[in-house]
Amino acid sequence: QVQLVESGGGLVQAGGSLRLSCAASGRTFSGAVMGWFRQAAGKEREFVAASRWSGRYTWYADSVKGRFTISDNAKNTVYLQMNILKPEDTAVYYCAATFSDRYGLGRAHEYDFWGQGTQVTVSS
Numbered sequence: 001q002v003q004l005v006e007s008g009g010g011l012v013q014a015g016g017s018l019r020l021s022c023a024a025s026g027r028t029f030s031g032a033v034m035g036w037f038r039q040a041a042g043k044e045r046e047f048v049a050a051s052r053w054s055g056r057y058t059w060y061a062d063s064v065k066g067r068f069t070i071s072d073n074a075k076n077t078v079y080l081q082m083n084i085l086k087p088e089d090t091a092v093y094y095c096a097a098t099f100s101d102r103y104g105l106g107r108a109h110e111y112d113f114w115g116q117g118t119q120v121t122v123s124s
Contacts, residue, residue, distance in 0.1 A: 002026040002113045004095045009118030012085055016122070020080040022095030022115060029053050033098050033105055034078040036070060038091035038120075045094070047106040049080060059104055064089075085122045092117040 008020040022034065035050035049070040051058040058070050069081040078095060096111035105111070 002097065004097060004113055004115035006093065006095045006115045006118040009093060009120045011121045011123065014085060014087055014122055014124050016085050017081070017083045018085065018120060020082070020093055020095075020118060020120070022078040022080075024076050024078065024095075024097065029076065029097070031099070031101075033100060033102075033111075034070070034072065035096040035098075035105065035111055036078075036080045037094045037096055037108060037111075038089075039094070039117075040088075040091040043091075045108050047108075048093070050105060051078070052103065057103060059106070061106070082120070085120075087122045087124045090120060090122050092119050 003025045005023045012018050032053045036048040037045050038048050039045040047061050049060045049068055051070045067084045072078045094117045095115040097113040098111045
């Protein structure tokens with residue numbers, strides 16, 4: 001059974017940094033696409049970043065390009081390094097996974113497995 005567990009959220013001031021982690025278990029994730037999404041209060045879940053496992057191919061939402069970086073430890077953990085955080089980055093952040101062989105996946109329905117989410121709050 002695939003399980004994704006996020007950690008690393010918290011409260012940070014604008015301009016600061018946080019690193020989120022997603023521990024994946026339940027099967028081999030080699031070749032999987034791992035994604036990060038976020039959902040602010042009252043808004044729809046939106047794509048943030050994704051990577052095919054091993055980090056060779058990555059893609060990002062325009063709103064986070066140059067500030068966020070997705071990576072993994074080539075084993076079972078995916079990271080989202082978030083720099084120069086803005087108040088509008090405040091949301092619950094979710095880790096997601098799919099074993100699709102497609103690239104550029106950026107819609108929530110394209111992912112099959114989800115974590116429980118971790119709150120990120122950026123104060124101004």
